[in-house]
Amino acid sequence: MKKLYVFLNNLTDISMGDVSADKAIPPSGYTANLTSFTAGAMAFLAVFAMALSLATGRLADRWSGELARTTTVRISAPEGQMQAQLDAVVNVLETTTGIASARVMTDDEQRRLLEPWFGPDLPLENLPIPRLVEVMEADIGPDMEGLRLRLSAEAPGAVLDDHTRWRRPLVVAANRLRSLGTIAILLIAGSTAAMITLAAQSALAANGQIISVLRLVGARDVYIARAFVRRFTMRALLGAIIGTTLGMIAIFFLPSAAEEGAFLTGLGFEGWYWMWPLLIPPLTALVAFWATRAAAFRALARIS
Amino acid sequence: MLQLQEAGFSYGGRDILADVSLDVAPGSFYFLTGPSGAGKTTFLRLCYQALMPTRGIIRILDRDVRGLEREDITQIRRRIGVVHQDCKFVDHLSMAENIKMPLQVSGRSSELDDASFHDLVSWVGLSARMNALPNELSSGERQRAALARAVVMSPDLILADEPTGNLDWEMAQKILRLLIELNKMGKTVIIATHDLQLIRMAKSKIPARVLRIANNKVQLAGADL
Ligand SMILES: Nc1ncnc2c1ncn2[C@@H]1O[C@H](COP(=O)(O)OP(=O)(O)OP(=O)(O)O)[C@@H](O)[C@H]1O
Ligand SMILES: [Mg+2]
Numbered sequence: 361m362k363k364l365y366v367f368l369n370n371l372t373d374i375s376m377g378d379v380s381a382d383k384a385i386p387p388s389g390y391t392a393n394l395t396s397f398t399a400g401a402m403a404f405l406a407v408f409a410m411a412l413s414l415a416t417g418r419l420a421d422r423w424s425g426e427l428a429r430t431t432t433v434r435i436s437a438p439e440g441q442m443q444a445q446l447d448a449v450v451n452v453l454e455t456t457t458g459i460a461s462a463r464v465m466t467d468d469e470q471r472r473l474l475e476p477w478f479g480p481d482l483p484l485e486n487l488p489i490p491r492l493v494e495v496m497e498a499d500i501g502p503d504m505e506g507l508r509l510r511l512s513a514e515a516p517g518a519v520l521d522d523h524t525r526w527r528r529p530l531v532v533a534a535n536r537l538r539s540l541g542t543i544a545i546l547l548i549a550g551s552t553a554a555m556i557t558l559a560a561q562s563a564l565a566a567n568g569q570i571i572s573v574l575r576l577v578g579a580r581d582v583y584i585a586r587a588f589v590r591r592f593t594m595r596a597l598l599g600a601i602i603g604t605t606l607g608m609i610a611i612f613f614l615p616s617a618a619e620e621g622a623f624l625t626g627l628g629f630e631g632w633y634w635m636w637p638l639l640i641p642p643l644t645a646l647v648a649f650w651a652t653r654a655a656a657f658r659a660l661a662r663i664s
Numbered sequence: 665m666l667q668l669q670e671a672g673f674s675y676g677g678r679d680i681l682a683d684v685s686l687d688v689a690p691g692s693f694y695f696l697t698g699p700s701g702a703g704k705t706t707f708l709r710l711c712y713q714a715l716m717p718t719r720g721i722i723r724i725l726d727r728d729v730r731g732l733e734r735e736d737i738t739q740i741r742r743r744i745g746v747v748h749q750d751c752k753f754v755d756h757l758s759m760a761e762n763i764k765m766p767l768q769v770s771g772r773s774s775e776l777d778d779a780s781f782h783d784l785v786s787w788v789g790l791s792a793r794m795n796a797l798p799n800e801l802s803s804g805e806r807q808r809a810a811l812a813r814a815v816v817m818s819p820d821l822i823l824a825d826e827p828t829g830n831l832d833w834e835m836a837q838k839i840l841r842l843l844i845e846l847n848k849m850g851k852t853v854i855i856a857t858h859d860l861q862l863i864r865m866a867k868s869k870i871p872a873r874v875l876r877i878a879n880n881k882v883q884l885a886g887a888d889l
Binding site: 383384386570572573574575576577578579580581583 | 712714734735738741742746748752753754756757761765766769770813817
């Protein structure tokens with residue numbers, strides 16, 4: 361409890377204390393600009409990693425949703441055998457592992473499917489049209505070859521249609537890209553922390569003389585650390601705001617394409633997802649805060 | 665105020681001070697003398713915990729220096745005013761900012777109003793130089809500014825390392841008068857110097873005692889000075 365109190369006390373000391381400590385440490389324009397530039401570049405990259413992650417996530421969701429509903433069994437049989445074969449097919453499907461459900465499409469549904477080609481007044485009953493069975497796959501789909509063999513044994517007129525099978529590896533790829541996007545964001549955060557640590561360390565080393573004077577006149581370590589922490593946090597925040605803004609503008613002006621648009625043009629934010637990149641500047645500031653704080657206290661512990 | 669019991673200090677095995685036993689009472693006035701390299705600065709650094717004794721016990725402001733945390737050291741330093749031999753200013757800040765720094769870093773800057781600050785700097789004769797940078801001051805001015813900074817917190821103990829080292833006799837007397845004035849206000853004062861003339865002048869005014877460092881020992885000198 362006491363530790364927590366001391367910790368919170370130090371935290372508010374650092375974030376809200378007076379600014380006289382900042383003055384005691386001379387400004388170093390070069391390091392400052394480098395820090396802002398790197399934080400900005402990292403934020404810019406983070407926007408794209410985030411867009412990639414969100415877009416591939418959307419793609420993976422949509423494709424896997426479609427996948428589950430894209431297998432059908434088509435049955436062509438003479439009038440007298442149709443019902444028997446239909447029953448046989450449904451029976452096979454329902455006893456196959458990897459299939460969630462199977463449903464014979466109604467005449468209405470089939471008419472609607474054929475409408476674009478034959479018009480609305482198609483007399484379905486009088487035509488030898490194959491019947492369709494819609495198959496809902498479970499998460500782990502069935503063994504398609506085995507199913508095909510069983511179907512042809514039980515119902516000679518049945519044909520298994522899984523023409524969108526090719527999408528399955530795409531879903532895996534999209535999911536993997538989403539994870540890679542997340543890893544990229546973590547790596548960017550890590551690099552930002554590393555870079556700010558190095559910059560803070562060099563600033564601390566360059567000001568060793570002043571630090572020892574501050575100590576001799578009775579400055580506490582938090583007071584000294586505060587000057588560095590505030591400075592690097594503000595620089596990183598500034599850079600990140602600029603980088604994030606540029607990244608969002610770049611993504612906003614990506615050409616958009618139709619719904620089926622290829623993966624590339626889907627790379628963007630939709631609706632309230634535009635809020636996500638706005639998290640980047642405050643998170644960068646947080647990373648800078650902790651990185652500088654850790655570097656400062658480590659350096660101050662070393663200087664006797 | 666300050667007690668040493670068989671305290672010793674060595675730099676990497678080389679003894680600088682050994683077997684020092686001493687009891688400095690509050691309100692007393694001490695000189696610390698000895699040839700260059702004898703260990704005067706080392707002694708003072710032990711007093712403000714820039715160094716820790718390698719042997720024996722040092723108690724300062726009723727605290728044993730062994731086992732002090734960094735935070736405790738900070739609190740003790742706020743009650744000690746030090747005039748360093750090389751002054752130690754922050755070079756890019758004005759003299760005014762440098763002199764106010766002890767208050768600033770301990771969050772007490774509001775305690776010093778402009779009038780008191782003006783009194784302080786005119787007391788050391790530097791009213792006109794407050795906007796200058798440390799490097800723009802003469803060494804005598806720097807030493808007076810260092811004294812102003814050492815007393816700005818109204819410390820209980822004042823440690824001055826060669827405060828008149830670079831000064832002519834006129835200026836040295838002026839600094840000494842300032843330190844005697846502080847002693848009369850109840851502060852304990854320890855001055856490291858090898859200026860015997862200065863010591864003689866002080867002894868003519870107040871009951872100052874003299875510690876001499878020789879052969880790593882600190883001894884109270886007799887009245888023969
Ligand atoms: N950091 C250090 N490492 C090793 N030896 C040191 C160090 N600082 C001082 N010394 C040695 O300790 C001895 C005492 O030094 P100190 O500075 O205390 O002398 P002093 O009495 O203040 O001399 P002066 O009158 O010249 O200021 C000297 O021999 C010096 O060389
Ligand atoms: Mg010395």
